[in-house]
Amino acid sequence: MSNRYETAGNLLGTWRDDLMTGERPPRWPVGPAVFDPIELGPGLVVLLGGAPGAGKTALAMQWTLDALRLSPDLRGLVVNVETTPAVLLDRQLARLSGIPLATVRDRGFDELHGERLAFGIDAVEAVADRLAFLTPPFDLPSIATAADDFGANLLVLDYAQRIDAGPHADKRNAVNLLMDYLRRFAGAGVGVLALAAVGRTKDAKGRSSYAAEGLGLASFRESSELEFGCDSAYMLSRGSGPHVADLRCLKNRHGELIDLRLQFDGSLQRFETQGDFAGGGAVESLGELWNATEGAA
Structure with a gap:
């Protein structure tokens, strides 16, 4: 029977050679410099939590589209169990074009939107071949198969507690199994951005709420494996x-x-x-919608 360990002495040469290259481990920038602390990259699991309506999906898709644009070798698979790909693309078109989402949803464009609309569509089209959306069923085998078939090196799950782990898995076991899968993906060099629901806590007056001051690592619902298994965790x-x-x-x-x-x-x-906040108004130039991330490239 083979030994199930490796000595530090055997690892020393490879480890030392890697150190002396002076090369930083690969990371995928997710936008302008303000987001530099977000370490999304091969082998890393990033957890993003927040109350309903906090903007988790919007932030995750913003990071995803901008990461694809800034890293030409990146291929992303989005697993969203609640929102259709068309709706997600509508939202990105609004973000990138500066045309309000209400106008995009109603298809209420006029001649004044022409340049912005073309810019937004072109921006999405530039990364479209490297972005895929999983179709139902949203279960672990389907995620693994689609990721392999598409060659995804970035996996975006929205959200963890809704992934189907099989008919015999309760909610806690399902999340445990999911995190085990995500760690295996990471071990194979895939980067993971996983969104997660949080539970209500008591506010200062003892009421059940999603008050920001009460949300922490222990707030992620169903399983402590989420907080233990990730490399970094954020609360929005x-x-x-x-x-x-x-x-x-x-x-x-x-x-x-x-x-x-x-x-x-x-x-x-x-x-x-x-x-940089524009407060919903029109931006001064189309370039700043997309090219503001040039410094992070």
């Missing part, structure tokens, strides 16, 4: 002012905990830094 919540969104880093195995203060423009489904 509404901030103290209009349009303010707080992205708190609750766990980071590979560095410090860095929180981000963002602004969310719901009409465009767009997260921005406070200094």
